[in-house]
Amino acid sequence: MAHQTTDNTVEQTGHNEHTLFAQPVFNVGNFHVTNSLLTSWLAVFLIIIIALAIKLKLKKVPGVFQAMIEKIVVGAFDMMDLVTNDRKKSEQVFPIIFSIFIFILINNWLGLVPGIGSITYNGVAMFRGGTADMNTTLALGIFSVLGANVFGVIVAGAWNYFNKFINLKALIEIPKKIIKEPAIVLINPINFFVGLIEIVAEIAKVASLSLRLFGNVFAGEVLVISITAMAAYLVPLPFMFLELIVGVIQALIFAILSLVYFTIASMEHESH
């Protein structure tokens, strides 16, 4: 099935049109290295260089570069505190949330670099925005939601967290409290089904996160390419700026929603 799609893409790439999925540039054995994966590798490479630059330039008395980075980090912390309301919790999830933001941001922007789509290899564009590929956004979405659940298990304990979805506690409670509160016979089965719905909600989170990001970035790239095809000079410029902003906003939304999921998962403990 996947083979068929990739075969199709190879045929289509002769016209070099923007497909819904990333196209394989070359194969390593059974593995299709797509243009989006190449861009992601480039993004990872850039991030490594930036991180090393920070590491090497790190001083107690900050220079301009370090002051800028620190400003960003402090701003990120302040923004996270608005969601978590707890500096300790913010510090716990900060590396994950901040990495999500940076990875998505760099990937979004790399797809926008003018002319990056015109570098071709075997007639296939070598680079395509990493986040303009469902594989990337789905992987990130699954990671984010799974991570939030793991965080919830760590904070709330496995049994408590398990009962959030398969609410055995509610069922066990019925015989204990039935004399005091007869209404519990009705309420707790409802709670049990609410728990089951939570499982669907988790899957919905993955879908909403990954599809939103993919849709925005892919639409942005198509938009810029279409406008460029219509008028190559000056006209695409506002759209490029728009897409730069969209890149930041989508990265921010993804990171903040992930943070919200992490926070909600860790809050179950207190409400129970």
Add this chain to the structure above:
Amino acid sequence: MEILELFGVDWKLMLAQLINFAVVIAVLWFFALKPLTKIMRERNKEIGKGLGDARRAEARLTEVEKVVNDKIKESKFDAEIILNEARKESEKAKSAAGEKTKKEIELMIEKAKKQLASEKRAMISEVKGEVGEIIVKALEKILSQGLSAELDKKYIGQTLNELKKQ
């Protein structure tokens, strides 16, 4: 799952992207964020400590200034007392020394007077003796040529009396 095919979803690619992301987390955390947040925290602590130290130093400074001012006032007061005492003492010493020298001078004058008097007396008696002898010798020389011893004595006594009266 036709929709996944439509989007070209491939678990191998997803895995690759997950690995990419894991690398990003690891690199960002170990190379950039961890040391950076550590340094920021240390710096915050240091700044806090510095501010605290500065506040303490300021408080201490005002305290010390107050103590110093008090000490200066006290020592001024002391100095005045000491000065007054010294003045009095020196005056006393001065007057005492003046009296002493006066007395000494008086004593010296008296001594000198006494000495002068006694010397005078001695001189007079000596002169008397010598004059007597000269007169005797002269008279002897004169009278040896014709005067009697009685007249001699009488005349000598008369002259001596006259000398005494002088």
